[in-house]
Amino acid sequence: MSTEMSKYVLMLLESYNERARKIAVLRYNLEHPAKVSRSEQIEAMNFGHGDGLDHSAGHISNKTLYIALNYEEQAERMNAESAHEIAKELFALECEQRRLTYFIGLLDKRQAEVIRLVFVDGIPTKEVAASFGLTYRTIDRIKRTAIENLAEMYAYSDQFRV
Structure with a gap:
């Protein structure tokens, strides 16, 4: 069995x-999910300032109006993107965890x-x-054999993954 696959399985177990x-x-x-409240939005816009060009003192920039009008749409889009990234990472981690747990279940008892x-x-x-009433070396041998068996399962399974 490949030592690389055994190292990979050991890393997954650890x-x-x-x-x-x-x-x-x-x-x-x-x-x-973390959400920005309307009061936080207004507070952020109150303290925001431009570069001081293209408007007189006391005048509200068209940019500020545009940001205020489109904030909710942008916030929802960003929240959806964030939720999508979280779900994507969660799915990958859960798949790996389920796969490892399933393969462990295929080992002898x-x-x-x-x-x-x-x-x-x-x-x-x-x-x-x-706790088993066995020597350290025996348990270590069982553990090594189990890791080798898991590595064989992963190697065999990976042949069919796209």
């Missing part, structure tokens, strides 16, 4: 919890349990060995 956190944050951001305990639950290999 970043499992970080990816789960990112997924949770993105879901929250998608469900609770003991390998899957060791992988979950070590990488998902973050339990040190020594403690996992003690």
